[in-house]
Amino acid sequence: MVTMTTTTPTVATSTAMLTDHYELTMLRAALVDGTAHHRAVFEAFARRLPQGRRYGVVAGLGRIVEAIESFRFDAAHVAWLQDTGVVDERTAGYLLDYRFTGDVDAYREGEIYFPNSPVLTVTGTFAECVVLETLVLSILNHDSAIASAAARMVTAADGRPLLEMGSRRTHEDAAVAAARAAYLVGFAATSNLQAGFRYGVPTRGTAAHAFTLAHRSEADAFASQVAALGTGTTLLVDTYDVPQGLRTAVGTAGTDLGGVRLDSGDLADEARRARALLDSLGATSTRIAVTSDLDEHTIAALADAPVDLYGAGTRLVGGSGHPTAGMVYKLVAIADAPGRDAPMRPVVKKAAGKGSVGGRKVAYRSLDHQGHATREVVVVRHLPGAPESGLGRALQVPVVRDGDVVHQPPLAAVRAHHRGAKAELTALDLDLAPGTPRLVADPTALGNLIGATA
Amino acid sequence: MVTMTTTTPTVATSTAMLTDHYELTMLRAALVDGTAHHRAVFEAFARRLPQGRRYGVVAGLGRIVEAIESFRFDAAHVAWLQDTGVVDERTAGYLLDYRFTGDVDAYREGEIYFPNSPVLTVTGTFAECVVLETLVLSILNHDSAIASAAARMVTAADGRPLLEMGSRRTHEDAAVAAARAAYLVGFAATSNLQAGFRYGVPTRGTAAHAFTLAHRSEADAFASQVAALGTGTTLLVDTYDVPQGLRTAVGTAGTDLGGVRLDSGDLADEARRARALLDSLGATSTRIAVTSDLDEHTIAALADAPVDLYGAGTRLVGGSGHPTAGMVYKLVAIADAPGRDAPMRPVVKKAAGKGSVGGRKVAYRSLDHQGHATREVVVVRHLPGAPESGLGRALQVPVVRDGDVVHQPPLAAVRAHHRGAKAELTALDLDLAPGTPRLVADPTALGNLIGATA
Known part of the structure; x- marks a missing residue:
């Protein structure tokens, strides 16, 4: 009998260097001019879905939460960043003490999303939010791309079980995340042993x-x-x-x-x-x-x-032709002075073809009497408050508060939420033929419609 | 000044669970019937290139070598595998002692490859080779897909510098490997800080x-x-x-x-x-x-x-439409008795559309007087021996011998090798328009041609 007394510690490998260079140069300049300490809101959303897709599935939230908790620069990282001139001494000091102390609100993992849905909102100082851009997007874009493709395969399989077996056709760590993403939208199992060991996904082979x-x-x-x-x-x-x-x-x-x-x-x-x-x-x-x-x-x-059983591999881990969800992480509001109570102004870029709507968004899904989704209602407003009533099902949940994780459901709950959210879609949404999303959030119009301030 | 006394240890996270379930069930059965201890040869190759591509670039070899060194099951892994019924007690014991003791031969990292090129050859007992399938293919397929797309972008840029900046559009760890793969085929730098810290790729932002x-x-x-x-x-x-x-x-x-x-x-x-x-x-x-x-x-x-400078992101990390190189890892020869000297027989699957050629392959690239590639010569034979003369440039190098790494060049050398190998291509090969590979290895014909035994 093999000894089973060893328990595996949770490996909290630092995620802090999984970051783009420019986040730290922005931080460096913002620390000098003081903007670093201004309260800010960033939102992750997709301007459009991949060509032909009618809906997307949010995935990766559970991994994002863990990745933010592990976002700590160690002395070797900081020494390297300083030696190579990426950061100066002041920025180095900031990074050594970095710990995210802000808030995250997000669509639940497994939730359906559409163009402009405010899938994930990060609130905190400009400094603590801006450095999370790459890590948050990497996870959200990869896992959502896989989950969105997998959800279509689940529809196609029409009740027959699906096995995820694409590990050999994607990066070795992406494979584990892909197995997890496929499982949460209804795949029965995976071939990937690490997905079983790490996340409890059933394995087969x-x-x-x-x-x-x-x-x-x-x-x-x-x-x-x-x-x-x-x-x-x-x-x-x-x-x-x-x-x-x-x-x-x-x-x-x-x-x-x-x-x-x-x-x-x-x-x-x-x-x-x-x-x-x-x-x-x-x-x-x-x-x-x-x-x-x-x-x-x-x-x-x-x-x-x-x-009796389908095994899906190569095409699944490639997002069935769309390996990224294409979400962006945009500053939508910022204060012009430090402190938690400084008023924030909405901000928006004017660049050709890449415009968005400034201000923090709150999102609801309107449902008809049969429980089918009729509208993605997105209200622009600055401050959190009581939910609007009568606009539908609230889509965002508090995930992190003051740096502490307050929402990390087990995968079984994620799977159940996904089933319920997908049941709100219509036959038109679920059609596998190329099409356009029936629901598209229009934050400006809807914000104005109900008289919310931008 | 920030303290710089801490040095980062090389994190040797185990790669052993980045494996498909079926490898361990095959191992389990092979340990019972004895096949586990028979000497075997596995080859990784692509039956075809992605649609429209004229050549591929081998990448990931340096990462594969490190991953094989870190392929060790710890007690917690083995306990989980046994608890969940993946392996029995005998297999558990084998895994606890696992260490790869065989040989790896491969095309150099940065080398050009074509359909049927024997890119990577693993020799050892059936047991020690079969469990590496998923890990070897995950790395080879991901990194080669990125390098193959990146090499085309380098051609398109025609001497102007390229910056890799796709981290946010792919899995967070795949991003690091993608930055490395782009750099080795000629990108000037990456946005990804971990690629700088871990591999010395220049970073910009x-x-x-x-x-x-x-x-x-x-x-x-x-x-x-x-x-x-x-x-x-x-x-x-x-x-x-x-x-x-x-x-x-x-x-x-x-x-x-x-x-x-x-x-x-x-x-x-x-x-x-x-x-x-x-x-x-x-x-x-x-x-x-x-x-x-x-x-x-x-x-x-x-x-x-x-x-003056191009930044490539989303399309690069998605392999410019082809996120996997589609290589397979196939048993091509095996002994019917244990021991290093037992004779091996070539093996080959007969399945529709998936046939290959049995026996261990040795590969050369014939060059004309101008140094352009004219033929991918692949000779089928069982036992290593003196290189054939006059067939061209030998494409395979010893990478691992008896479990010890004997080939791990710095990235600068990989970049230099790639430049040289790419210079052997013609304008037809480098054309960015959809086409077919000018060179396709045909192991059977060429093996027969020069009288090699299969």
């Missing part, structure tokens, strides 16, 4: 072609796998010849064989032939899993085929 | 729109930035109105202003107008940097515009 090839015959390989893993295992039957592989599989494991996997060829045809042959061999309860560059469209095309 | 917006006026912001960073800094001039921004910039910093950055609008037009206005203001040496979703095609389209 049996064998690759290498295992069959490593044995003198397919029969030897199947016998070995069944001996080690039991008849409930899934045998990969397409290394040499599929019909022969299926016969060998049932011959080896018996009619209680758990499953077979097909990883090549025309998957619909192969699945139909495999089902017929398995049934003829008496293996009527043996499940058929298919894998091979599946995305939402190829999954949907297999709806009529006798498939 | 000045200010975002938030910095301008945080001040009462653009003039105040520019004055603050120049006061903190000097007149050599780069001012972002498109927050409100570009011509006014340029006048304010030169008015503030004087004609010695280092640079201005344009991040919106029609960049060619904006750059021309900015150049004319800067010249008319006497700022004739002030450089113009442009950023805004640039890729190789938009960079090439700016060839005639007065641009």
Whole structure:
């Protein structure tokens, strides 16, 4: 028996250097002129969704919270930054003491979002907020891109289970986050062991072609796998010849064989032939899993085929053609004097094609009597206050208050929230064909509509 | 002065769990039947390049070497694997003692590759090689995808410097690897501080729109930035109105202003107008940097515009439409008995559309008298031996021998090797228009051609 007394400490690797150079040069100048200590509001949002997409799914919030807690510069970081001239002595001192003491409000993880939805709001001094830009966006853009693609695959699978298996086709750490993101929108499991160890995502896996090839015959390989893993295992039957592989599989494991996997060829045809042959061999309860560059469209095309489980990899971890959610992190309000009570002014850039709306936003989702989303209501205002009534479901929750995390739900709760939020979408929103978002937040108009001040 | 006495230890975070579940179930069965201890050869290669690409660039080898060294399961990992039923007691014991003791041969980092090029070869027992599949492929596929896209942008920039600035549009750790990959194919610098701290990639950055917006006026912001960073800094001039921004910039910093950055609008037009206005203001040496979703095609389209530096972000970290290199890791030879001297047999899968060639491959690049690549010669053979003569430049180098790293060149050497290898390409290969690879390795034919045994 292996000793199990060791517990794994939470590895709090510093995230502070996962930052763009310009954040620290801005900090350096702002410390000199005093702006560093002015209260500010930054918002993360997407000006548009990826081409053809009708909705997005917020993901990564739980990882962002942990990353902000680990955002601490150690002495070696600061020495390097000073040696290389990125920061001066004053800035170095600030970084050594850095700890985020502000607030974060955000759409819940698993929530649906649309263009201009104020997905995440960071409030604090200009200095403490500005340095979080890259880290917050990296996580939000990656994880939301994967979750948004995965949610479409879940729709396409129409109740059949999905396995995430794209680790080998993306950066080794991105793979773990991708497995987590897919799971929170309804994937059943992942192949990635670290996602299981770190986040509790169920993991699955049996064998690759290498295992069959490593044995003198397919029969030897199947016998070995069944001996080690039991008849409930899934045998990969397409290394040499599929019909022969299926016969060998049932011959080896018996009619209680758990499953077979097909990883090549025309998957619909192969699945139909495999089902017929398995049934003829008496293996009527043996499940058929298919894998091979599946995305939402190829999954949907297999709806009529006798498939029991889909494995999605390459296309999933690439966001099904859109590997980033394209969110930006923008200053929307700032005070012109230090202190928590200094009044803030809304700010907005005028650049061509990149305009946005100044001021802090509060967001609601209006629902009709059937519970379907009818409008993304975004109200521009400066100060937090009592929620507007009658505008719909409040979309933002307090996540961090004065630097302390106040919202970190377990993944099961994130999955449940996602299911509920997705149920508010209509058939038009869920259509996999290229389209445009039915709901687009328009902060100016709506803010004016209800008489909110900007 | 900040204390600089602390040195950062090399953080050797375990990479062992960045692994797919099925590798450990294969290991489990192979330990029971003995195959685990049979000598095996695995090869990583791409069956095809991404659609339209004419060549690929190998990247990630330096990271793979470090990742293999850190591939150690700790007690907590193994306890979790056993508790969740992934492995049995025998496998748990094997994992606790795991250390890679085999060999790795590979194309040098920065090398050019084509379809079927045997980019990386792992030799050892089946057990020690099979568990590395996911980790090796994750790194190789991600880093090579970025390097391959970045190399095209370097061609498009035609000597003008490129800055990598895509961190916010990809996973936070992938961002660091992307910065490294872009640098090794010729990017001048990155925005990512961790890439500087960890790998010595030069970092650059000045200010975002938030910095301008945080001040009462653009003039105040520019004055603050120049006061903190000097007149050599780069001012972002498109927050409100570009011509006014340029006048304010030169008015503030004087004609010695280092640079201005344009991040919106029609960049060619904006750059021309900015150049004319800067010249008319006497700022004739002030450089113009442009950023805004640039890729190789938009960079090439700016060839005639007065641009001095390109910043590439979103499109770069997404591999310019191809975020993975699509390499696979396949068993190509195995012994049927344990021991270092047991003879190996070539193996190959017959699945539809996924066939490859069995046996260990050795690769050369034939060059013509002008030094241009004419053929990717790949010889199938079982045992290492003296290099064939007259077949061209040997493409593989010993990287790991008996578990010890024997090849880990500094990034400067990798950059130099890449420049040399890329110089062997022709104008046809370097054309940015969609095309097909001029060179495709054909292991069977070439192996037969020179009489090698398969």
